[in-house]
Amino acid sequence: MNIDGLVLLGILLSSFLTGVAIFFLNEESHRLRTWLNLLGAGLKLILVAALLWGIYQGHEYSFSIDFLPGIPLALGADAHSVLFVTLSTVLWFWTTLYAVGYLEGSPHRSRFFGFFSLCVTATTGIALSANLVTFLTFYELLTVTTYPLVVHRGTEDAMRGGRIYLAYTMLGGTVLLLAVVWLHGLAGPIAFRERGAIESLMATRRGELQALFMLFMIGIGFKAALVPLHGWLPKAMVAPAPVSALLHAVAVVKAGAFGIVRIVHDVFGIENAAKLGVLQPLAIAAGVTILYGSLLALFQDGLKKRLAYSTVSQVSYIVLGTAILGPLATIGGLVHLVHQGLMKITLFFGAGNYAETLGIHRVSEMNGVGRRMPWTTAAFTVAALGMIGLPPLAGHVSKSYLNQGAAAAGQEWVAILLAASSLLNAAYFLPILWRAWFMSPPRQWPHEHAFGRWETHWMLLAAPLVTAGLVLWAGLSAESSFSPLAWVKLIAAREYGP
Amino acid sequence: MTFAWAIVLLVLLPLAAAALSFAFPRRGGWLAAGAAVGIGVGTAQLIRAVLADGAQIHQVGGWGAPLGIDLRADGLAVWMLLVAGINGAAVALYSSRYFGMERSEEGRHRERYFWPLFLFLWTALNALFLSADIFNLYVTLEMLGFAAVMLAALAGGRDALAAAMRYLLVSLSASLFYLLGVALVYGQCGTVDLRLLAAQAPAQPAPWVALALMTGGLATKTALLPMHFWLPPAHASAPAPVSALLSALVVKGSFYILLRLWFEAFQVRMTPAVAQALGALGAAAILWGSISALRQARLKLLIAHSTVAQIGYLFLLFPRAASPKAGFLGWSGGLILLGAHACAKTAMFLTAGNILHAVGHDRIKDLEGVTRGLPVSMFAFGLSALSLVGLPPSGGFAGKWLLLSAGVAQGQWWWIAMVLFGSLLAAAYVVRVLTHAFTSGSKPAILNPIPPVMEWTALVLAIVAAGFGLAAFWPAELLRAGAPQAMPFLAGGAAP
């Protein structure tokens, strides 16, 4: 541990303490709560910026305290951590802003924002974990803190969705716990990126390692919504829009994808995993998920449901990239971690705006919505086109790297798969855009609210515009040295480096 | 401060306070507060001494075993004292308001008798944990049993009295089984000192029967399946702070003696078959307790049934700790789980008491909207549920982690599956409660206000339960530092 390590702790505490403080706020102290929220989010941003700057300067960050006998609770900031922590911190800031606007006037806001902050604490904790037990700890915390958000509305539907969500994720957590305990029993406590223990087991315990890898993938696959472990995701759509945005783009699903990357890269090591022969099945599972998610998305009329199945599909791009040996595929997968987050959060912000402003919940109700809400719809359009993979948007960058990586690894089937998926993406997104821009609006919207000067509350508008801008930026400046892509290339170089 | 002074603080002080609170019934609360402070100081001193110098022995009367009685504080004893101290103090604080809420003659009567009974209970626990003499343990066991039964009867209703009556009869018979075992042991070995017995390790048949009798009696008092039938009604119908004491501490007293018998005095008889058999009963208890907890309609009954399940976990310690491969992992895991369960269960029962008082019932399906009225209490419930389910970083997680690690080290997958499955069941029954609490009901339905002390006591304990996994290395160190030499199995499976 060093003084620098306190920055890591600060990143966690900035949202943790905010969350705890918010719990004790009076329901009516609206202004104070908003300030506290933004203060926490802003502080976290500053700390992450400081962290980035420090790493750029060559500082090393680590923090650990005693935890279980012989196993510390350890935080660190390696390339993976920084990628994920930056993504989640930036998106959290905007989601907070969005959520403040979205929940204006609804009950239980202290509870909501308390758990909201704790949820992000858990996510950043996952990002910064430096060993498996720490990862597991924050992973379970994430489950616990998102449950109250999912059931926030307290309706019968919400409770049912929450139960299903909890059942799936608890089961996943249990499988993960089993895997972690087993691996510790085999190899002792392991910090990420130390692969000596695994390597020494490669020769003698091949079968056990394969089983372990499978357990890890199942355990984390629940959160990453790999088919057939994805059942909770569409049901969890009962949550308020900011929560869905958080779940899909920043926290839960993303933590699952990040976890899979972690396990493959930093616990097993991608080359060891390849030698164990476990990558190919993972790639196939990811491929199946991609197609299945896209296909089902096609048949959803509920806008959020359609987006949910789209997530199922898109997150598996990350898994696919991780499961194909070779730097290009790795880059494609990792960069999609960021790009998918940016695009999906924009889409959910848009969906939330439609629901909140006009009472629109279904695709079939979206006729002409682009005329009523041009800004929101513009942001939505940018993100949707990005998802399809239209150049020069963010999605295109990920897909092209994946394509090249698969070709380099000799896995031609991936190219076909990606092409099919892109077609499906287009098939379920383009009709929405068509309806929104080119069909005439109904005489009356299902449930219209007036928000004064702008087409909707300014907080609801700012967030999607910013994230849509980020989608554009990530695509346009992909080749510059400050883009997510540049960072990801660095990771890949290390992963396959000497 | 010597060990002897710590005994004065830990045993004589609460005993004298109990007698005084009987003689001066209106001063009960203050006497308990004084005793709590004394016990705190004594426990802290003992922890310091054990960490610095290892196990401590005091020969009462200066005679020494076998003629006299030895008291002993080692890592295990001090850990138990600490767990009892934390929970006892919390219950005392809670009770200082709880019994005062009822302004009737009956309420005053309850308050008057709660304090002496409670102080006797605490005396008995402290004396029990310090004793190294199996006959002296019998006396403490009886004191513990009487105090527990009469506290359970304090609620005074039809259910409470019937449950207490059953509890008393079960407890008395179980004590006699234990005493019969003591007689056989004395007849065989000529001593009742735990350490001298360990040194003798006789192989004759009588100690086998003795051990079987004592184990039967103690397992009944611990409410191990299938001798658990008395527990749910007794624990559920008692006043809330009493339920907390019964579930968190009383059942652990007899469990502690079981540990002493099997792992110290008669460790030569701790064969794999015995360990597996005790573990199997534990596993059955986990299943039965969890499933019946799922089916309860009332909150307090649910918590009581969960105690049956959690006791099952404690018995998984036997097959884990008895193995040379994993000894210390299993040992520390089981004991950390014990502490975590105590804190979580106390917090839960105290919460249930708050709910019961606030809304006038504890029917789970009618608890909708309670969160709005009692946010602190429900938060406490949620936090303690984390520990019960075993989610990190709670104490429950630390304990289960160590038990699981021990299971992996032994390669016993069946037990691992059991622990994991039990956790899922625990999650299912606590979520059942939380689901109703989160559902936005039409009515807040808070009838009576709850004094803040009662809500915050529960919350603090819940935070302890949910957070002390973060310091789980510490009890492990304490258990190792104070491990008696007579427990060689502790060398096995030392945490790296």
Next chain:
Amino acid sequence: MPDADYRLYLMASAAIFTIGFYSMLTQAHLLRRIMAFNVMGCGVFLLFITLAARAPGPVPDPVPHAMVLTGIVVSVCATGLALALAGRVQTVTGKTELEPGEDAGGRSGAAHHGSSA
């Protein structure tokens, strides 16, 4: 007075304990169960005292005697307590037996709210 045949006494102690325990399980009336507890206790005490009498040396071993004295006092306390409790149970429920249904655990109070508050 020659020494007693201790084997006889040992077997008697086992018999008495067993009778007591059997009745504890089979009898329903609280008064009988309390007496059964006393009979069980007597069996235990007989074992202690017989063992003491068998001790080598001119005088019996005083340690078990002291233990039995302790035990007797504890058991009279237990009896007093149990009788008082049984009296209350009878006053409140009108019965001198416990309902066997409660053995299942969990039934009690399903509909009836315990007076704990």
Next chain:
Amino acid sequence: MIWRSFDWFLLLAIVGLGWRSLNDRDLFRAVIQFIAFGLLAAVAWVRLRAPDVALAEAAVGSGLTGALLLSALARMRRREQQAVPPRTEASE
């Protein structure tokens, strides 16, 4: 020989009384038999050279416990008579 038969007689009586006291249909008689059981136990203690215990058993184990049982029985019967409707069968 005499002592040996005395032991036999004593122990059989104790065991028999113990059994009877727990199984006699009439509760009052059962309690009386229990008191006799205690007194015989005291004799056994004397036989086993334990006069302290014999003294305590006679005074406490048999005497006081007997008194406790008798008064409890009386109270129970009275409660039963007062109870509405009267339930006499419970006393057997």
Next chain:
Amino acid sequence: MGALSWAALSLPAKPPGLAKASLDRLGESGVAHPVTAVLLNYRGYDTLLEVGVLLLALAGAWSLGRGEQPAENPQSRPLLLSLLRVLLPMLLLAAGHLLWIGAFAPGGAFQGGALLGGALVLLILGGLARRALKRERCLRAGLALGVLVFAGIAAVTMALTGGLLQYPPGAGGALILVIETAAMVSIGLALGLLYLGGQPPEGARRSLLATPPDHA
């Protein structure tokens, strides 16, 4: 029962008890009767807790509510009273005697206390203890006395000798007598009062002969 008999019969014919040890060190104990030495010196700690158990049992019984005066047969009262007149002094005397001889012969605080308790039961039966039973504060103090004196002496010995209940040389006999006296009072009171099956009935009751209403 078979296993139990088998186990009991398998015990060594000459068990390795503590008979010799307790007799050998009798001289140091301060009393001449081995059982008393065990009860109040070698294993005095057991007895300390046991006196606590006694008080606890009584407190438990009282926690259940008020007890009742036992109904008695009016015809038997004159007879009982005359019997008591003879019996009571004898019982008290015998209790004191047992306490005193406990130091060197069978007897002691328990046996003495049992006689006191018996005397108290007779008093209650005879209706003579009515006034005494109303003085709850005195009763409570008397009941707590044994525990308090015993615990106090345990703490004092701790201060004097550095050992719990380790009597200073030569003072053993005297201290044991003090403990036994206090314990006997408490034991007698507790055993006698347990007879009521609850806290003593309230003093407001007019006549002992009236059937007391059920205390619900």
